[in-house]
Amino acid sequence: MEEKIKHAQELVEYAITNYPRVAVACSFGKDSMVTVHLAKEVVPDIEVFAVMTIYKPHETYKYLKLLNAEWNLNTTVYLVAEHIPEELRDDELKIILLPPDEFIQKSLMIKAETGREIYEVDPDECCHLLKVEPTKAAVRSLDAWICGLRNTEGRTRADYREIEDKGGLIKINPILTFTEAEIWRYIATRGIKSHPWYALGYRSLGCQPCSQIGGILERDGRWQNTSKCGGECGIHTQLLK
Template sequence: MNAHAVPQWTADGLPSAAELDAALSAATPQQVIAAALDVVGRERLAAVSSFGTESAALLKVIADVDPAIPVIFLDTGWLFAETLSYRDQLVERLGLRDVRSIKPDAETLAREDADNELWFSNPDACCRIRKVEPLARALGPFDAWINGRKRFQGGARSTISVVEQDGGRLKFNPFANISQAEIAAIYAEAKLPPHPLVASGFRSVGCMPCTSRASADEDARAGRWRGRPKTECGIHTVSTL
């Protein structure tokens, strides 16, 4: 962490994202999460995890700092069975105490995707009703959230800050500066199990219809929405007001 003290709550509320980013720009993931917890408080801080191919590393760090930090998991209705079983495995393995599985609104699904074909005809709309809107509801009680994006993932993620402003909330990216080698080291040191689909060639795992295998010479997220210009589901590109 750099020499700046981490800004705290004031009479005007939370410190700004810019102030926190300046203080935490060189911090370790553990330091970023501990600072978020200290500044915001557990009751107002949540983590969001897909329980995907690299998620165990961030969840391990969260568990080391405070296993009672709420973790939001978006159960879209289109997830691989392997992802659901991996979630349960990691919750038990890491001792996570407050994992909240959030599902899409049933009435919205019946109205906008009764035939379960929206993923094909309009994937942005599908992500909106199955991820973006459920996350916005789930984050209602919180002032800040933690996620696992990394700059090495490329695209829109290549320039992310350690702390960002997300509508009315702070967004902490404790793995922004981390490398693939460092993630591998966390897995190795903690003997974390890999996502079950990694062995089958899935390097990034989301919803079943929109996820495919990616070869070693491709970007890790090349198998997401393959053949489409879409690269993000929307939870990181649409404000979670």
């Protein structure tokens, strides 16, 4: 475990040393918090950004604000929305609102045609508009980003590498080989507060409608009963630049 932590911090050092413009992506799930925590031990004022959606649980907004303040993260939040949701409002956050027009138009069209929500009928498109496009905006001015991906999280994550080059954008995955148990051990030994949904039994947190308790692998609870079950939102599979 200590070897893995040391190696993870070496990867953060590698990112900082080799890429002038680098930031940590933080979803405020357990893996992100470990990544941010160990990155801050290397670079205390490392840049942090979060892509939020209007469908994130309110508990995620509250947890984000709490940890942003307690850890002095200066998080930049990217959000496709007309307004900042009441629960996310915080003078300590820099929130960049991105135009929701296309999302609203497609959601209304799907609702009119099917009577159902976009995330039920076309979660790929919903994720594309609410997660992938804002992530593109977040990484536009970066050379590299640091993520909390782990190989054992789900069926789609087994083959990721610690350092990836996707279209010239470098992604560093410092905790790639950490197991779920090691993540919880790190959190416990560092006294890190965790998102309240973990105490309810969730093992992987996303948007409220697309996160469930249950499954064998951590990400099996994501997008249950859709073609995307246990899969990816797209930010780690698509070109962002």
